[in-house]
Amino acid sequence: MKIEQKQWISKSGWQPAFTDAPDSEMQLVFVFGSTELLKQKQKMDEIKRAYPKACFMGCSTAGEISGTHVNDETISLTAVYFSHTRVQGYSVTIDKAEDSLGVGEKLGQMISQKDLAHVFVLSDGLNVNGTDLVAGLINKLPPHITVTGGLSGDGANFQETLVFADGVPQKNVISAIGLYGDKLKVGYGSLGGWDSFGPERVITRSKGNILYELDGQSALELYKKYLGEHAQGLPATGLLFPLSLRARDGETSVVRTILSVDEKDKSMTFAGTMPEGALARFMKANFDRLIDGASGAAKASYAAIGAYSPDLAILISCVGRKLILKQRIEEEVESVRDVLGERTALAGFYSYGEISPFTPGAKCELHNQTMTITVFSEI
Amino acid sequence: MSNNMHSLLKRQLKQYFGANPYSDELGPFIDAVNKAYFDFDADRNMLERSLEYSSQELLQANSDMQMIFQAFPDMLFRIDREGNIIEHKWGNREDLVFPSGSLVGKRIQDIPDSSARQNFIKSIENVKRSKSVASMEYSMMLDGKEKFFEARFLPLTEKETIVIVRNISDRKKVEGELKETNETLKKNDRALRNMLIDLKKVHDELKSAQGQLVQSEKLASIGQLAAGVAHEINNPVGFISNNMEMLGQYVADYGKVLRMVENLKAAIEQGSLEKARSMVAEMTKFEQEINLDYIINDVNNLLQHNQRGLERIQKIVMDLRTFAREDKDTMELVRIEEVIDSILSIVDNELKYKAELKKSYGDTPLIKCNPQRLGQVFINLLVNAVQSIEEKGTIEVKTYRQGEYVCVDVIDTGKGIEEKNFKKIFDPFFTTKPIGQGTGLGLSVSYEIVKKHGGEIRIQSKVGEGTTFTVMLSIS
Numbered sequence: 001m002k003i004e005q006k007q008w009i010s011k012s013g014w015q016p017a018f019t020d021a022p023d024s025e026m027q028l029v030f031v032f033g034s035t036e037l038l039k040q041k042q043k044m045d046e047i048k049r050a051y052p053k054a055c056f057m058g059c060s061t062a063g064e065i066s067g068t069h070v071n072d073e074t075i076s077l078t079a080v081y082f083s084h085t086r087v088q089g090y091s092v093t094i095d096k097a098e099d100s101l102g103v104g105e106k107l108g109q110m111i112s113q114k115d116l117a118h119v120f121v122l123s124d125g126l127n128v129n130g131t132d133l134v135a136g137l138i139n140k141l142p143p144h145i146t147v148t149g150g151l152s153g154d155g156a157n158f159q160e161t162l163v164f165a166d167g168v169p170q171k172n173v174i175s176a177i178g179l180y181g182d183k184l185k186v187g188y189g190s191l192g193g194w195d196s197f198g199p200e201r202v203i204t205r206s207k208g209n210i211l212y213e214l215d216g217q218s219a220l221e222l223y224k225k226y227l228g229e230h231a232q233g234l235p236a237t238g239l240l241f242p243l244s245l246r247a248r249d250g251e252t253s254v255v256r257t258i259l260s261v262d263e264k265d266k267s268m269t270f271a272g273t274m275p276e277g278a279l280a281r282f283m284k285a286n287f288d289r290l291i292d293g294a295s296g297a298a299k300a301s302y303a304a305i306g307a308y309s310p311d312l313a314i315l316i317s318c319v320g321r322k323l324i325l326k327q328r329i330e331e332e333v334e335s336v337r338d339v340l341g342e343r344t345a346l347a348g349f350y351s352y353g354e355i356s357p358f359t360p361g362a363k364c365e366l367h368n369q370t371m372t373i374t375v376f377s378e379i
Numbered sequence: 380m381s382n383n384m385h386s387l388l389k390r391q392l393k394q395y396f397g398a399n400p401y402s403d404e405l406g407p408f409i410d411a412v413n414k415a416y417f418d419f420d421a422d423r424n425m426l427e428r429s430l431e432y433s434s435q436e437l438l439q440a441n442s443d444m445q446m447i448f449q450a451f452p453d454m455l456f457r458i459d460r461e462g463n464i465i466e467h468k469w470g471n472r473e474d475l476v477f478p479s480g481s482l483v484g485k486r487i488q489d490i491p492d493s494s495a496r497q498n499f500i501k502s503i504e505n506v507k508r509s510k511s512v513a514s515m516e517y518s519m520m521l522d523g524k525e526k527f528f529e530a531r532f533l534p535l536t537e538k539e540t541i542v543i544v545r546n547i548s549d550r551k552k553v554e555g556e557l558k559e560t561n562e563t564l565k566k567n568d569r570a571l572r573n574m575l576i577d578l579k580k581v582h583d584e585l586k587s588a589q590g591q592l593v594q595s596e597k598l599a600s601i602g603q604l605a606a607g608v609a610h611e612i613n614n615p616v617g618f619i620s621n622n623m624e625m626l627g628q629y630v631a632d633y634g635k636v637l638r639m640v641e642n643l644k645a646a647i648e649q650g651s652l653e654k655a656r657s658m659v660a661e662m663t664k665f666e667q668e669i670n671l672d673y674i675i676n677d678v679n680n681l682l683q684h685n686q687r688g689l690e691r692i693q694k695i696v697m698d699l700r701t702f703a704r705e706d707k708d709t710m711e712l713v714r715i716e717e718v719i720d721s722i723l724s725i726v727d728n729e730l731k732y733k734a735e736l737k738k739s740y741g742d743t744p745l746i747k748c749n750p751q752r753l754g755q756v757f758i759n760l761l762v763n764a765v766q767s768i769e770e771k772g773t774i775e776v777k778t779y780r781q782g783e784y785v786c787v788d789v790i791d792t793g794k795g796i797e798e799k800n801f802k803k804i805f806d807p808f809f810t811t812k813p814i815g816q817g818t819g820l821g822l823s824v825s826y827e828i829v830k831k832h833g834g835e836i837r838i839q840s841k842v843g844e845g846t847t848f849t850v851m852l853s854i855s
Contacts, residue, residue: 195427197434199441204465204483216457216465216539277483286427287420328387 001082001311001378002026003345007066008033008043008075018050026051026079028087028177030314031058031164032065032349033075035154038162038169043075048167051079055089057177059122060162060169062153062319063350068333070322070350072155078347080312084183084378088112091165091175097269098208100129104136107176113142115180120314120374121149123174125161125352126259129209130366131272133174134355138364147364148188148374149176150316151271151353156236156323158260161352183378185308189300190356190372192255193293194283196244201281203245206274209259210267214280220266223258226282235261238268239320242369243280252358255283257320257368259352271353272366283369285324287331294321294332294371298339301373304360309341310375315348317371322350332371340375348373385416454544457535462486462503465539470546487542495519499530506532506540516547527551611695611728615688622681622688629678632669639665698725712745715753715785715852716778722757723776729765734774734791741779746852752828753852756836759821760789760848767793767846784834784851795842804838 004026008014029051037043038060047056064076090110094103111119119141123133130151138147152161162169179186201222205213214222223238224231230240238258246253260269274280294317301313315336322329337346354372357364384392388409392401401409448455454470464482482490488499495517505513513532518525527548533541639662646654698721723736730736764774772792779786796804800811805826822836829836833853840846 195431197430199437202466202483204459204463216459216463284427284430286424327391330390331386 001080001085001376003081003312004079005066005345005347006077006079007064007069007071008037008077009071010073014046018046022050022052023079024051024053025081026054027082027085028080029054029056029058030078030080030347031056031075031169032061032077032347033058034064034073035060035157035160035162037073037075044168047077054079055087055177056164056167057089057120057122057175058164058169059150059152059349060125060154060160061349061351062155063322063329065315065317065333065346065348065350067346068330068337070329070333076347076349078312078345080376082179082181082184082378085117085179085181086115088178088180089166089175090178091163091173093165093170093172094124094128094174095172097127097129100132101136103174104133105140106136107174108137108140111141111176111178112180113145115182116142116145116178117181117184118179118186118374119145119147119149119176120179121147121174121176121355122163123149123151123353123355124163124172125152125154126158127172128174129271129273130353130355131209134364134366137176146186146188146357147355148186148314148316148372149355150349150351150372151355151366153319153350153352156233156319158235158352179376185305185310185377185379187301187303187305187310187375187377188356188360188373189297189302189304190354190358190367190370191293191297191300192367192370193289193291193296194242194244194255194285194369195289196253196281196283198282200279203274203276203278203280206276209270209273211270211274212265212267218266220261220263220268223268235259235268236319236323239318239323239369240285242283242320243270243274244283245274246279247275247277254365255368255370256280257318257352271368285321285369287325287328290321290325291328291332291335295335295339297371297373298336300359301375302339305375305377308377308379310344310377312345312347312376313340314374314376315346315371316351316354316373317348318354318367318369319350319352320369321371336371336373344375385413385420388413388416451543452545456482456487456542456544458487458503458540458542460503460507460538460540462488462499470544502530502532503540506534510534608695608699608725608728611724612692615691619685619688622685626678626681629674629681632671632674635665636662636669636671695724698722710747710749712747713750714745715743715748715787716740718748718750718753719757719776719778719787721750722754722761726758726761726765729762730774733765733768733770734772737773737775739775739777741777743778743780743785744854746785746854748832748852749828753832756825756828756850757787757789759825760850763821763848764789764791764793764846767791767795769794772845780854781851783854785854786852787850788847789850790845790847792845795844795846796838796840797842798840801838801840805836 002025004023006014006016006018029047031038031047038058064071064074066074066076088111090107092103092107092110094100107121119137121137123130128151134147141147152163154161160171162171163173163175164170165173165175201214203211203214204216205211211219213219223234223241226241227234227237230237235258238261242255242257244253245256254272256270256272256274258268259271261267262269298313302310313336315333317332321332325332333346337344340346354367354370355364356367356370356372356374358367392409448468451468452470455468456464457466458464464485464487467482488496488503495515498515498517502513502515511534514529515532516527516529518527520526525548526546527550529545529547531543531545533543535541639658643655643658643662646652646658719738723730723738727736761774761776768774768791774792775788775790777788777790779788796811805822826836829850829852833855834851837849837851838846839849
């Protein structure tokens, strides 16, 4: 496996700069950047020229991870050459979030299963019900195939997210790459580090991933009460209080964050389904626990790959963590580095949702507020 | 410069000062900022810890409440103002309205059959308006059986209401049985009341019949006494009639004497002394003939005799009339001996041929009674006494006081009463007399009359020796 990493920063452009000669060897290029930058055709053309044979996989973000640095308004690029692994890209479009299950199934059906080792998926971050999407996708895939990925972001704006399809960043797109071959080792780990607090509330009115009422009261009003002056910053500040959700029958809880707010009908749209009758509890963050969480996810992925030092780690971390950790955000990436070692190339982005099984062998799920790491290595 | 630098500060110093160490002047300032960072962290940790503990307590309290909540056998619902179910708990399994699943998000008024829906809506409205407890009952078909439920609505908060739904089918069943029993009782009660009304009617009829019987019995005794009474009257009428004949004779003699006096007066006026002398002689002779002195005496006797006879008749007629008339329910204060005497004058004729009457009156106080009715009692007793005497005997009437009673004994020396009949003699229509002699009502009527006077009639008798009836009358 050969890896080349570049970063575009406004003051200095591409670092390191592209050489004039295109690299036709690279099979896969991960591109994570701000919505604004991804919309710049010139930059995209530049990348495509540099890697003419590569499959582009990337999306808009709420923060880019390059090495141990976390930046905004940059582009993080990672080009990969696999010695023994084949890459195939797939994409589908989605019109409305309600279609998520069907769209997920459609994408799943498209993916060729012969020699398939892993599926990495990136989705539109706003116009989707991540829970349904993942459910649809894994419905159509063999159970042993692991799926990881995330929902694209748009800073703290929650306006427009883009995902690469056919080499072009686009709205309302869900893309996947299939990684084929038996030499590829993929490990993954996902951990939050948030703590629940306060009373358990019942979801009394909701529809799909749209939440209206908790305990018979407007959920939006409840959030505003807790956020106080930060309510102005909704939906982004809603991430300060993600919801821990558990079904009544003692199922493990999942974390859900806000994607958008509708003042007109007093509703909040979440990244995943908010089933009526489920019990919800506010969560709060603790810096140290968040950083421990990231480190825990790294350990899990490292263990899953079989203690090989991985070549590449794609870090998908939740925008909510970035909003909390602020200036300390790089500490969580550094903690990943501490676990994986200097050898591993780190890249990734801050997302509106993470996709991964919680633990190896478990069902793939949509998460929020986690650090989700996928590590790759070829043997 | 502290050896222990806050990670954020370290990061910031690296970011802003790079690899170049900052000037020594900034040292104390950096230390102060570093300390502040650690202080903030410590404060934040403390706050987080307290939040953590209070959350745990809250959850514990919540779960305790849930346990209590779950322990209720009733169904519990927390609903909002529109009836939307926010939270609920099933009660007994047999009350399951839906086989599975949550009712959260459904409206409580949509659970029961349509018949109860309006009541649910009304109750929710009531609780909203009045903020007080409302309740209702309804029934539903569950597994083909009608189950009864009671729903109570309790205001919880401004926006929420607790609804407790209890299966009251068993209670209803018991209530139904009770109601049935009650209905039966009511029906029985009605029947009893009707019977009572009938009985009262019969009683009234009997009472009226009894009144008529008493009256007819009285008239019957008068009938029996009529001959005696007629005789009593006839006797004075006879001697008055004879006396009148005598008086007529005497009046004719007086006329003759008066005419002689007239003739004598004329002769004297004419001056014919001779004639006058012979007329005086004639008159003297006539006076001797008719015994004028005797006549003058006897006229007085006869008039007095007649007067007594008339008075006697008058008394008998008056007593009879007093006894025979329809009586009023009036009570008077009288001496019992007066009542007995007035009766004796009526029955005297019955008595005197068969019995010697002995009266021995004691010193008795006045008693409050109905003299007519008591009179009837004594007639019955005296007539019975006479009739019990076959040839000749004595009847004694004795009055005396015994405690709070005035007692009258009527003692005869008749044939007596057999002991086996003691109990029966006061029964209506019981009689030992030959047909036509008695109605069989005399003693029973007497018994009732005395009872009404707060007294009683006792009997002592020995066959062949005689009978004593004692009438005891309460003084008060």
